[in-house]
Amino acid sequence: MSGHGDPIPMSSRKCGPLKGEAHVPGDKSISHRSLILGALAVGETKVTGLLEGQDVLDTAKAMQAFGATVEKQGDSWHVWGVGVGGFAEPENVIDCGNSGTGVRLIMGAMATSPIVATFTGDASLNKRPMARVTDPLALFGAQAVGRSGGRLPMTIIGANSPVPVSYTTPVPSAQVKSAVLLAGLNAPGETVVIEREATRDHSERMLAGFGAVIATEDTNEGHVIRLQGQPELKPQTIIVPRDPSSAAFPVCAALIVEGSDVLVPNIGLNPTRAGLFFTLQDMGADLTFENMREEGGEPVADLRARFSPDLKGIEVPPERAASMIDEYPVLSVVAAFAEGKTHMPGVKELRVKESDRIDAMARGLRAAGLRVDEGEDWWTVHGLGHGNVAGGAVVESFLDHRIAMSFLVMGMATTNPMSVDDGQPIATSFPIFEPLMEGLGAEITRG
Ligand code: S3P
Numbered sequence: 327m328s329g330h331g332d333p334i335p336m337s338s339r340k341c342g343p344l345k346g347e348a349h350v351p352g353d354k355s356i357s358h359r360s361l362i363l364g365a366l367a368v369g370e371t372k373v374t375g376l377l378e379g380q381d382v383l384d385t386a387k388a389m390q391a392f393g394a395t396v397e398k399q400g401d402s403w404h405v406w407g408v409g410v411g412g413f414a415e416p417e418n419v420i421d422c423g424n425s426g427t428g429v430r431l432i433m434g435a436m437a438t439s440p441i442v443a444t445f446t447g448d449a450s451l452n453k454r455p456m457a458r459v460t461d462p463l464a465l466f467g468a469q470a471v472g473r474s475g476g477r478l479p480m481t482i483i484g485a486n487s488p489v490p491v492s493y494t495t496p497v498p499s500a501q502v503k504s505a506v507l508l509a510g511l512n513a514p515g516e517t518v519v520i521e522r523e524a525t526r527d528h529s530e531r532m533l534a535g536f537g538a539v540i541a542t543e544d545t546n547e548g549h550v551i552r553l554q555g556q557p558e559l560k561p562q563t564i565i566v567p568r569d570p571s572s573a574a575f576p577v578c579a580a581l582i583v584e585g586s587d588v589l590v591p592n593i594g595l596n597p598t599r600a601g602l603f604f605t606l607q608d609m610g611a612d613l614t615f616e617n618m619r620e621e622g623g624e625p626v627a628d629l630r631a632r633f634s635p636d637l638k639g640i641e642v643p644p645e646r647a648a649s650m651i652d653e654y655p656v657l658s659v660v661a662a663f664a665e666g667k668t669h670m671p672g673v674k675e676l677r678v679k680e681s682d683r684i685d686a687m688a689r690g691l692r693a694a695g696l697r698v699d700e701g702e703d704w705w706t707v708h709g710l711g712h713g714n715v716a717g718g719a720v721v722e723s724f725l726d727h728r729i730a731m732s733f734l735v736m737g738m739a740t741t742n743p744m745s746v747d748d749g750q751p752i753a754t755s756f757p758i759f760e761p762l763m764e765g766l767g768a769e770i771t772r773g
Contacts, residue, residue, distance in 0.1 A: 336749035337771050338737030343585030343633070344766040348576035352377040352566035353594055354755050355528050358385050358427050360564045362435055363536050364405030365394035366511065367559035373403040375566035381425035381754045388432050391416035410559060411512045415441035422447045424680060424725065424754045427501055429478065430459045434505030437468035438488035438512035446479040450680050450725035456480055458497055459505045465491040466509050490555055492518040497675065498648045500525035507533065513555045522548040525648045526598040531623060535562055567594030567624055571652045572756045574602050575731050576766060578656045580631035581611050582663045582739040588766055590629040601650030602657060603629065609637045609664055637664035639709045644672025651675055655732040658687045662696050663739060664709035674703035681724035690721030690733050694740060718742030727751040731759055738768050
């Protein structure tokens with residue numbers, strides 16, 4: 327669980343060049359899915375490179391509560407799965423901490439089994455919308471009873487006789503898509519998900535890897551995914567690639583801190599995740615992909631980011647939003663150091679993340695001397711150019727790891743230090759953020 331201890335105020339100040347290699351942790355999305363699919367396979371799945379962030383540890387605990395055995399042995403994690411349809415009814419409430427991915431995917435995975443489970447989370451997660459998942463789960467025959475507005479805590483009564491569904495996702499969300507696919511696993515026949523905009527496709531790739539029959543196709547209606555229900559999933563050996571969303575922080579820090587040259591090796595560059603890096607290149611960033619290769623069916627590269635004094639504000643293509651949805655907070659920090667406006671349209675989903683990320687970033691950026699304009703689904707940062715960003719603000723992180731890390735990155739290049747009221751949520755996705763950034767030359771202090 328996160329957000330339950332005392333807040334940890336943190337600050338960062340202008341530092342010398344960031345230099346060296348940044349070995350960021352494993353991918354959060356793939357880590358959750360490794361544990362959940364491992365729990366639904368028959369036999370032992372072995373996972374190396376698992377992100378040991380609080381979000382993923384909460385999912386590991388949840389899988390144990392549903393009857394799987396999950397153990398860490400040396401450097402690897404081992405999951406002994408119970409098979410599709412084999413989940414046991416948890417004896418207690420499932421606490422998913424800060425993790426929307428955890429709770430939504432697990433709800434999907436249990437919704438087509440004849441069991442009942444109650445889910446809760448921290449103050450951030452308990453504010454987030456769950457109807458986007460429980461609406462399609464109801465089509466399978468599951469029932470949900472939660473707080474007003476479809477909020478956690480919430481009980482899901484799994485379907486006794488699930489039926490397969492065909493569902494068009496109303497929001498571009500890989501969590502919704504994945505919840506439907508995981509529910510479809512234990513429904514007889516074919517479950518179909520149609521998304522108008524393609525979102526991260528880790529569930530599809532991994533389900534295929536575990537032996538499910540799944541096919542994707544681009545049609546006039548959108549991106550169509552077809553899954554055959556009730557497969558026997560075969561246990562896998564999984565090497566989790568390093569997280570591009572975590573790589574974003576040392577990369578963006580290197581671009582804005584004078585004299586920096588940072589290598590971030592082994593980063594997964596799945597096209598449904600890599601939008602930030604192309605956007606930074608469009609802004610004039612000195613960012614290169616070295617040693618491009620394929621690993622475990624995913625494109626992987628070493629990212630080299632160097633200080634980029636002449637960044638330009640740009641119009642970020644809205645069709646790229648899904649492939650960089652978690653990176654807008656740190657992009658807005660880079661935009662502050664660019665010349666001119668960076669306009670970010672088509673990003674309504676940012677309002678329902680761990681925090682309302684447009685609001686959270688706009689508040690902090692304004693407090694640091696920036697002009698930020700915003701609407702329901704867009705925002706614009708008016709960049710001041712390198713050397714012109716005052717900083718000197720104490721900002722709220724709203725229990726959101728990416729807000730906390732973004733402002734700490736910002737403080738590495740502002741004239742005056744930047745402080746966040748609570749850096750504790752950083753441990754949900756990037757527990758080694760502080761030592762890793764300090765190892766490159768950053769100056770971060772606590773208290
Ligand atoms: C995730 C999907 C995205 C992303 C989240 C991880 C996933 O959320 O923001 O950090 O692993 O499926 P949405 O599906 O709500 O866009």
